[in-house]
């Protein structure tokens with residue numbers, strides 16, 4: 001589904017990503033781990049086309065999208081949940097969800113199945129985004145990213161600043177998306193995380209970044225045995 005190879009990225013003279021390769025597969029959850037500031041967000045942004053890469057390639061379903069704009073990548077089937085959620089505080093929940101349809105033809109409705117994943121949103125459609133709790137905003141951000149029925153869902157630290165009960169709900173939704181797909185089609189999931197226990201429970205595959213380089217990768221069994229916990233913050 002997604003294959004990124006040999007990614008190098010710079011902010012000015014700072015070399016932020018060094019020869020990073022990562023892939024994501026339908027029905028599987030790939031978790032990107034690493035401490036603060038190692039380049040996780042930069043990698044996810046570069047996959048979404050929000051920051052340019054200096055070298056390397058990104059392909060989606062066999063098509064080279066290395067130089068595509070974020071809008072083109074959304075149209076090609078990538079959904080993105082940014083760090084900090086970026087909910088439009090003054091827009092209603094329903095309007096926020098409609099924002100997720102920007103890459104679809106006008107008049108496309110918000111898919112009903114989103115409310116089966118996040119029943120709380122159905123009750124809050126007319127509330128302002130800014131009035132929701134952090135956890136509800138995170139659920140809204142995920143639902144907004146799913147509104148356009150992506151084939152790949154990228155999530156940047158979905159547990160950040162969220163209470164434990166909602167973290168569990170979000171974990172269940174992510175697992176369900178991987179296992180059952182979305183509206184009949186499979187979804188690949190790539191998420192970055194600092195909260196080890198959440199990551200370890202979800203990861204089918206993992207990779208660890210340190211100072212812009214991949215220092216470990218493997219499957220869930222390798223994650224449990226390879227003392228990966230010691231390589232990340234929490």
Ligand SMILES: Nc1ncnc2c1ncn2[C@@H]1O[C@H](COP(=O)(O)OP(=O)(O)OP(=O)(O)O)[C@@H](O)[C@H]1O
Nearest residue numbers: 011014016034035036037038039040041042043083
């Ligand atoms: N717009 C920018 N301009 C310059 N440097 C940046 C910019 N954004 C991030 N950086 C730097 O790039 C490095 C990687 O940052 P990045 O946000 O990708 O890390 P991260 O692993 O996602 O950390 P966090 O968990 O804190 O989000 C850091 O040293 C950061 O200070």
